[in-house]
Amino acid sequence: MIEAVNLAKQFGDFTAVSDISLHVKKGEVLALLGPNGAGKTTTVRMLSAILKPTQGYARIAGYDTVTQATQVRRLIGVLTEFPGLYSRMTAMDYLRFFGELQGMSYAAIDERAESLMRQFELWDAHKRQVGKYSKGMKQKLTLVRAMLHDPQVLFLDEPTSAMDPQSAKLVRDALAQLRQEHRTLILCTHNLTEAELLADNIAVVRQGQIIVQGTPQELKRQLLGHPMMEIRLTSSVNGLVGYLQERVQVVAHGENWVRYSVADPREFNPTLLNELTHQKLSLVTLSEVPQSLEDVYLNIVGQGDLV
C-alpha cells in the first residue's frame, strides 16, 4: 500500500531526510519513532504528497506522490503535527469545509461528521466555535477531519499528544478499530507504549535514516539480548550470586534479590529452583523482568554506531 524507495529531502544545505525506504502492506500499522528533528514529519509530508522528494520516489496504492499527487491526496488522511484550526468556525463548518475540498456531498459530510464526532464524544460541541475547544478536543477534531472521507491510508503525527488519558484511550481504540478494518496507518509518535500497543512494525528514524526496523518483539530480541529474570528470596542472596555467576550473566543484585540474563530460561530456571531447595533458601518470586520498547528506543537512540 505504501512504498518508499530511497527517499531523500534536502532544504538548501540542510538534509532533513537522507535515505528512507519503506514498505507498508495494506492493513499494516507502522510506527515511526525517533527524536525531534529526526526526519519523521518530513518523511510523512513526502509520503502525503505535500513535499516533493529531492531523491527517490514514493507510491501510495500505486500512485506516485509527485506525478499523481491529487490522486494520492484523495486516498489519504493526514493528521498534522499541529491542529491548525480556524478558531472562528464551528466544528461542523470546519468539517464541511474539508469535506467539500475532498469532493464529498453535503449529505455525506454531515452523516460522516456526526458519526465520527459521536464516536470521539464531540457531538455535543459540534456547534461550538473551534477556538473555544480544549486542547484535547481540538486534537480529536483534527483526527475526525483526517478520517472524514474514510481514507484507506492514514498518516498520524502524534495522534494522542495533548490528550487526557480518557481521550487518548478513545483515540487508541479508534486506531485499533481502523487496524481491524485493514486500514493502513503510519504513526509518528514519541509515545512508546502506544507504538508497542498499536504498531505491527516499528521503524526508528535518526538523522534522516531508518536505523532499525521490525516488529516490537523482533526489536526487543535484536537489541536487548536474552530475557532478564529476577529472583527474590526471604533471606540474603550472597550464597546464590556465586552459583549464578558461574552459569549465567548476573546483571545486578541487592540484599535479597538478583537479576540475571539467560539464553534459555526454560532449561535453566528449573535447575535453579533445585539449587534453591538444595541450599534451603526460601523463594518469594521468580519472574521475567519486562523489557519495554522504551529500553529498545533508548538503546538505539543512545548508540551512535548503529547507523
Next chain:
Amino acid sequence: MTTQQITFRERSIFATAWVITKREIRDSLRDWRIMTPIILLTLVFPFLMNFTSRAATNWIDEFAGSNRMVIERFNPFLLMIVGFFPISFSLVIALESFVGEKERNSLEPILSMPVTDLELYLGKMFSSVTIPLLASYLGIAVFLISRAMTSPPWYPPLELTILVFFLTTMEALVMVAGAVVISSQATTVRAANLLASFIIIPMAFLVQAESIVMFYAQYEVLWWLVAGLFVVNLILVRMGIRTFNREEILSKELDELNLGTIWRDFKGYFLRPPELAADRKNLVATQFSLRRIYRHDLPQLLRGQGLPLAMVGLMIVAAMWLGASYAHQYPLPAKALPLDQITQDTFKNVQKVQLLNRVNTGFIFMNNVRVMVLSGVASLFSFGSLALLLALMNATLVSFLITQVIMLGYNPWLFIVTFILPHGMLEIPAIMLGFAFALRIGAGLVSPPEGFDVGQGLLLTTANFLKMLIFLLIPMLLVAAFIEANLTPQIVVAVYGN
C-alpha cells in the same frame, strides 16, 4: 466506527477555488477588526465626501462665480477616492492569506487535500478581493446616490462612472495579486507587512497620477491606465502561480538577508557550467576554467536562450515596422541627411558638436556597456519588459533612419553596408544577446528557472547574464566600438565621399 460508501465529485478549478474563497469570506465577515473599518469606509466615508463635495461647491459658488470647471473636476476625484479607500483593505487580507495560515499552522491540512496549487492560489486571491471590492462598489453607490439627492445635486457622466468602476477593480486586483505573491513568499506576517511597501509606494504614486489626470479630465489616459493595470495584473497572477511553492511555504523559516550565502550561491552559479548550476556539492565544477567557459559554458548558455532571443527578434521586427511608420509620419528634410555631401571633414565636424566631442572607441564602448548593464537592472524592476523596450527603441531608431534614406532616394543597402554593417556585424548580435539575457533576469521573477525559487532563480539568471557579458559581449562590443570609431567613418567617406 461505521464505514459508509462515500461518493466523491470531480469539481472544476473555479468550484474548488470557490470552496476556499467561501470559507475565507465567512471568516472575514466574522472578524470585527476587518468589518468595522470596512463598514465605516463604505457607509460613513461617502457621506463625509458628500459633505466635502457640497462644501467645495458652495465655496466655489461664493468665490469663483460662474467658473464651474473646478467643481466639475473635483467631484470625479472624490468619486475615485471613495472607491479607493475600501479596496486598500484588500491588501491587509491578502498579505496574510498564505503566511497567516502558515503561522497558525492551518495551511498544512489544506495542502494535504486534493487541491491543486492553482485552485488554492485563486481561492486565496478571490477571497482577499471580494469583500473590499464589494465594499468599494457599495461606497461608490452610496456617494453617488447621496450626491444626487442632496443640493446642489451632481450626476456623473456614465463613462466616468464606468471608468471609476474599472479603475477601482483593476487597482484592487493588482494590489491583491501583488500581496498574495508577497504572502506566499514571506515567512511571517510581519515580514509580509514590511514587504507591503513594494505595493503601497507604487500605488500611492499611481493614485496621485490618476488624481492629476482626473483634474485635467483626460479620461482616455485613465482608460489606458486600466488596460495597463490589467496587463500588470495578468503578470502578477502568472508570477504568483508560477512561483507558488508549497515546499517554500512550509519549509522557509528565516527571512535573514545573508550576504555571505548570497555571494557563495552567486559565485557557484557563475563558476559552474550551466547544467551543474544547482549542484552545490560539485567542487570540481566550481573551479574556474577560461577554456571550459568558451568551449562549453557559453555555447550551452546560448543554446538555452531560444525563447528570449526569439522575443528580442520579434521586438526588432516590430521596431522595423514602427520605425518605418514614424519615418513616413515625420519625414526628414533632404538637408538633414546629406549623404552625397559627406567629406573627410564631416566626421571631424561631428566631433566639434559639444555632445559628440568624445565620440571615440572608449566612449562608444562605455555607452554600449552601460546600455547592457542598464537593460539588466531595468529588466529586474519591470519583469523583463524594459529590456524588450530598450531593444524596441534602438531598433526603431535604426529603422527610422533606413526608411528616411529610402525616402530621400538613396540606396538603402549601400547605407546599411557602409554605415551599419562594419561595426554592426559584432555590435548588433552582442546587443541582441545582451537584451535576451537581461530579459531572462526579469522574466525569471515571473517564471523562475525549473527547480529554482525566485531568489535563487534571480541569482542564476544574473550570473548567466554577467558571464555572457564579461566573456563574450564585452570583447565583441570593444572590437565593434573600435571599428565604429575608426573604420566605419573611413568606409563611409570612401563610399560617399566627394
